[in-house]
Amino acid sequence: MRGILGWIKRHPIITGVGVIALLLIAASFIFSGGRDYEYVEDDVSRGEVTRVVSASGTLRALNTINVGAEVSGQITAVYVDFNSPVEKGQLLAQIDPTRPRAAVTQARAQVDLARASLAQAEAAIARARTDVAVQTREFNRRKELAEKGFVSSAGRDQAENLLAAANTSLSTAQAQAQSARAQIAQSLASLRSSELDLSRTRIIAPTGGVVIDKLVEPGTTVAASFQTPNLFTIAADTSRMQVEAAVDEADIGQVREGQDVRFTVDSYPDETFVAKVQQIRQSATQAQSAVSYLVILDVDNIDGKLLTGMTANVDIITGKKDNVLRVPVAATRFLPQEQDRPEDDAEAQAEEEKDASNQVNVWVPGEDPYQPQRQALTIGLRGEDYVEVTSGLDEGQNVLVRSREISNDGD
Numbered sequence: 048m049r050g051i052l053g054w055i056k057r058h059p060i061i062t063g064v065g066v067i068a069l070l071l072i073a074a075s076f077i078f079s080g081g082r083d084y085e086y087v088e089d090d091v092s093r094g095e096v097t098r099v100v101s102a103s104g105t106l107r108a109l110n111t112i113n114v115g116a117e118v119s120g121q122i123t124a125v126y127v128d129f130n131s132p133v134e135k136g137q138l139l140a141q142i143d144p145t146r147p148r149a150a151v152t153q154a155r156a157q158v159d160l161a162r163a164s165l166a167q168a169e170a171a172i173a174r175a176r177t178d179v180a181v182q183t184r185e186f187n188r189r190k191e192l193a194e195k196g197f198v199s200s201a202g203r204d205q206a207e208n209l210l211a212a213a214n215t216s217l218s219t220a221q222a223q224a225q226s227a228r229a230q231i232a233q234s235l236a237s238l239r240s241s242e243l244d245l246s247r248t249r250i251i252a253p254t255g256g257v258v259i260d261k262l263v264e265p266g267t268t269v270a271a272s273f274q275t276p277n278l279f280t281i282a283a284d285t286s287r288m289q290v291e292a293a294v295d296e297a298d299i300g301q302v303r304e305g306q307d308v309r310f311t312v313d314s315y316p317d318e319t320f321v322a323k324v325q326q327i328r329q330s331a332t333q334a335q336s337a338v339s340y341l342v343i344l345d346v347d348n349i350d351g352k353l354l355t356g357m358t359a360n361v362d363i364i365t366g367k368k369d370n371v372l373r374v375p376v377a378a379t380r381f382l383p384q385e386q387d388r389p390e391d392d393a394e395a396q397a398e399e400e401k402d403a404s405n406q407v408n409v410w411v412p413g414e415d416p417y418q419p420q421r422q423a424l425t426i427g428l429r430g431e432d433y434v435e436v437t438s439g440l441d442e443g444q445n446v447l448v449r450s451r452e453i454s455n456d457g458d
């Protein structure tokens with residue numbers, strides 16, 4: 048005991064601080080009624096109430112075009128890279144044209160051969176027509192002589208047979224000419240097809256834009272036998288983009304075309320972007336028993352910050368009111384500690400079971416800080432952070448929003 052008193056005399060400042068701390072702890076315990084918690088209040092204010100539907104989506108270019116190859120072969124040159132700006136008609140890549148060029152040469156030779164066959168057939172027609180004319184005159188002459196008795200019937204029949212043979216030769220030559228013309232048409236069609244294949248060895252940009260994906264390098268072999276292989280992806284206009292957001296089936300009923308949207312991306316966490324609901328797809332998507340609907344959002348990207356494939360954290364504004372009386376959402380969910388509620392809570396329980404669409408209960412401070420009073424409210428728009436109050440509270444009143452523990456040192 049003497050040692051303790053001696054230590055106190057030697058350290059009066061430390062002793063005084065300790066005594067004060069003990070007195071503060073005792074006072075806190077006494078005035079709190081022995082409770083190790085307190086209630087936190089917030090005021091009824093005027094401001095904005097916003098109701099949102101949250102979703103996650105992916106940024107896409109508004110108009111994306113896949114550029115493919117319609118002929119098979121080896122890529123000999125690639126003239127663009129990722130993020131390369133391109134113009135309509137610009138050469139993107141070259142496929143080895145050796146085989147298509149040989150096919151064009153062969154098709155042209157077939158055309159020339161068909162035209163030569165036509166020339167031969169037309170010459171045969173000319174000869175056959177001359178022969179028909181000669182045999183016709185000979186037959187007429189012998190016929191007249193046979194009628195006068197100067198030529199026998201056999202001579203007349205012989206002339207008639209020669210005339211028939213000449214007509215047959217003419218018909219044959221005409222048929223050969225028709226066949227040659229058909230062969231020319233067929234060869235020309237084959238030539239045009241070969242020329243088209245040759246032109247397709249030059250991969251051309253179908254529109255202007257930016258190359259956002261490149262799938263080939265020089266030396267790559269592409270095979271277009273069964274399906275068109277994709278070589279490049281071009282975003283036609285990156286100044287306009289869209290977000291494809293998956294909205295849960297429980298929230299899709301609140302979403303309408305034209306509603307305002309705000310969203311963030313992980314690349315710019317401190318910046319909020321704006322958009323509008325452009326389209327609501329009616330086809331449902333099911334993943335692990337969760338049903339969602341695709342909502343298309345129209346986005347301005349004039350500054351070029353947004354890139355395709357970014358993940359967007361979307362808030363669709365489905366309701367908004369300005370300068371209305373409001374309380375925090377936390378106040379409508381708050382319940383005091385069990386020992387601080389009124390003993391006869393049957394009527395209060397009935398109050399809680401009112402229509403949740405526009406009737407809620409909040410707790411307001413009473414004379415005793417540990418005996419709050421229940422207050423019924425009529426509410427309007429339910430927002431994300433605040434709820435609109437239409438009756439039951441006045442501006443400036445306080446409501447309880449949560450309880451807070453008090454530590455042993457009184458903090």
